[in-house]
Amino acid sequence: MITSAPTKENFDIVTPFEPEYEAVKTRPNKVYFKYLGKIEHLVKGIARIKNFDKDELMQQSYIYFVQLCEQYDPYYQGHFFAFDRYMFKNLITKLRAYIQRYYSKGKREKPSEFCEVHLQKETVGGDTKDMDSAVYMSYVYSQLTPRQLEIIDLTVSGYKQQEIGKKLNISQSRVSMVKKRAIEVLVDVMDDKHTKEEKNEMRIAKLAAMLYDD
Numbered sequence: 001m002i003t004s005a006p007t008k009e010n011f012d013i014v015t016p017f018e019p020e021y022e023a024v025k026t027r028p029n030k031v032y033f034k035y036l037g038k039i040e041h042l043v044k045g046i047a048r049i050k051n052f053d054k055d056e057l058m059q060q061s062y063i064y065f066v067q068l069c070e071q072y073d074p075y076y077q078g079h080f081f082a083f084d085r086y087m088f089k090n091l092i093t094k095l096r097a098y099i100q101r102y103y104s105k106g107k108r109e110k111p112s113e114f115c116e117v118h119l120q121k122e123t124v125g126g127d128t129k130d131m132d133s134a135v136y137m138s139y140v141y142s143q144l145t146p147r148q149l150e151i152i153d154l155t156v157s158g159y160k161q162q163e164i165g166k167k168l169n170i171s172q173s174r175v176s177m178v179k180k181r182a183i184e185v186l187v188d189v190m191d192d193k194h195t196k197e198e199k200n201e202m203r204i205a206k207l208a209a210m211l212y213d214d
Contacts, residue, residue, distance in 0.1 A: 016080040021072075024083055028069040032062060035084070039065070041142050042088065043095070050099050057095060064094045140186060148182035151175060 018024075023031050032039075043061050047054040068087050074080055141149060154164045161179070165172045 016074075016082075018074040018080075018083050020083050021074060024069045024072055028066050031069065032065050035065075035087070038088075038142070039091070042092070046092070046095055046099075050096070052099050052102075057099075060098055061091060061095060064091055064098075068094075143185055144182055148178055148185065151179050152182050152186075155179060 020031060039061055040058065043057045044054055046052070047057050065087065068090055072083060072086060074083070074086075141152075144152065150168065151164055154167065159167065161172050161175045165175045168175070
């Protein structure tokens, strides 16, 4: 029996898979330490914005992390959610709610609106519409190297590649290459439609196309 080769449509309907699912459910401590560096960066940003004790927030982040592992359903309501994106977005929400409850008990003076907005501007470049999105974007931009972040900041500020090159004392081609890589990193981090394995396969396919393109 001759079967037809798989078409693009066949691949599009393949159900995504979360490779960390078993570890999330059976070894949450191990998964926690895998993400510890990124969680520490996230907690540091929230603590700074909210004028809150970082160590206390780190302890609470572990408690919430374990709870989120127990509750994690990669196919919630028929949509696929990669664990890392699910975890960070919900962790931000839970930590903010924890701080809000803490302040509501009158134990500490809540930071002024000016202080909170000012710190947020320093952290994420001035977007004050949504604090959750701001903290999440702070995490996203933390994945860039200092040079990548510098070039992205200058680009957003309206500088052209040639101007950025002169300002940083590097060639325009170097600016272009770093900027392209930075954009790829940002898109990759924010992509919640593909698993890590699928992203790796996409990178390999892209590299193969570049190497063997006639």
